[in-house]
Amino acid sequence: MRVVAVTGLKGGVGKTSTAVNLAALAASEGHRTVLWDLDPQGAATFCLALRPKLRGGADKLVRGGRNGLLDVSRRTMVENLRVVPADGTTREIDKLLWSSNKPTKLIRRLIAGLKNDADVLVLDCPPGLSPVVEAVAGVADILLVPVIPEPLPFRALARFSDFLIDTRAASPEILGPFLSMVDRRKPMHRRIEAEILASGKFLGAAIPESSAVARMGEEQVPAVVSSPYSLAGREYRKLWAEALERAGA
Numbered sequence: 001m002r003v004v005a006v007t008g009l010k011g012g013v014g015k016t017s018t019a020v021n022l023a024a025l026a027a028s029e030g031h032r033t034v035l036w037d038l039d040p041q042g043a044a045t046f047c048l049a050l051r052p053k054l055r056g057g058a059d060k061l062v063r064g065g066r067n068g069l070l071d072v073s074r075r076t077m078v079e080n081l082r083v084v085p086a087d088g089t090t091r092e093i094d095k096l097l098w099s100s101n102k103p104t105k106l107i108r109r110l111i112a113g114l115k116n117d118a119d120v121l122v123l124d125c126p127p128g129l130s131p132v133v134e135a136v137a138g139v140a141d142i143l144l145v146p147v148i149p150e151p152l153p154f155r156a157l158a159r160f161s162d163f164l165i166d167t168r169a170a171s172p173e174i175l176g177p178f179l180s181m182v183d184r185r186k187p188m189h190r191r192i193e194a195e196i197l198a199s200g201k202f203l204g205a206a207i208p209e210s211s212a213v214a215r216m217g218e219e220q221v222p223a224v225v226s227s228p229y230s231l232a233g234r235e236y237r238k239l240w241a242e243a244l245e246r247a248g249a
């Protein structure tokens with residue numbers, strides 16, 4: 001099973017949109033896919049038209065048995081795609097991990113329970129540097145980090161990399177930064193995009209600012225399903241292919 005996490009320090013940069021679209025793409029390729037919504041905002045749950053209800057709550061999930069994730073996962077309108085929904089209790093995961101002295105071990109045990117039932121696990125993380133994110137970094141094959149092509153987000157990416165080193169959660173080599181919400185009408189976006197591509201430090205996909213993606217919050221359908229031929233759809237497919245390759249599949 002491949003574990004692909006979408007994470008980063010900054011909020012509102014396209015993490016959830018990416019997690020939902022990549023999970024839908026993985027599922028459409030026939031991979032048995034689980035998307036775990038780790039953000040109490042529950043945006044990934046919402047974008048896939050599920051109720052924000054985690055059966056039994058986060059406490060039971062984290063302390064529970066091996067089949068925990070599969071048991072609380074729900075089917076979606078996308079074939080092969082199941083979601084572990086978020087609800088108000090999801091915020092307790094941080095506290096539970098914080099109070100255990102082996103947060104990564106807890107998450108790893110939960111994920112191991114999915115091994116026979118899923119080929120791909122996509123994790124939608126909350127923004128920031130929290131125990132959940134630290135634990136996820138320890139189990140993921142790749143950490144996808146969306147970056148808007150403006151100066152400040154680059155500082156956030158550097159802080160995120162420092163966080164991985166300081167906590168020894170993971171090697172920064174598992175970071176897969178990519179450009180998100182690119183608006184090529186803006187000279188700054190065009191300039192920074194060109195610099196990034198030349199540096200070779202980012203993945204090649206660049207997700208454009210796109211009405212197809214923005215509509216997910218209204219239509220509750222992944223953009224790659226509702227608008228597969230949009231530019232955003234194409235770039236998400238490119239990102240998924242790169243993520244899988246980097247994740248060692």
Ligand SMILES: Nc1ncnc2c1ncn2[C@@H]1O[C@H](COP(=O)(O)OP(=O)(O)OP(=O)(O)O)[C@@H](O)[C@H]1O
Pocket residue numbers: 010011012013014015016017018039041043125126127180181182207208209210211213214215216217232
């Ligand atoms: N490529 C895009 N084009 C247009 N709108 C986008 C795009 N990506 C995301 N958005 C919109 O921007 C907002 C934030 O996106 P999203 O929820 O994916 O970000 P996030 O990083 O997960 O946010 P948070 O940190 O709050 O979890 C949403 O309203 C979403 O519809």
Ligand SMILES: [Mg+2]
Pocket residue numbers: 015016017039043124125126
């Ligand atoms: Mg989000």
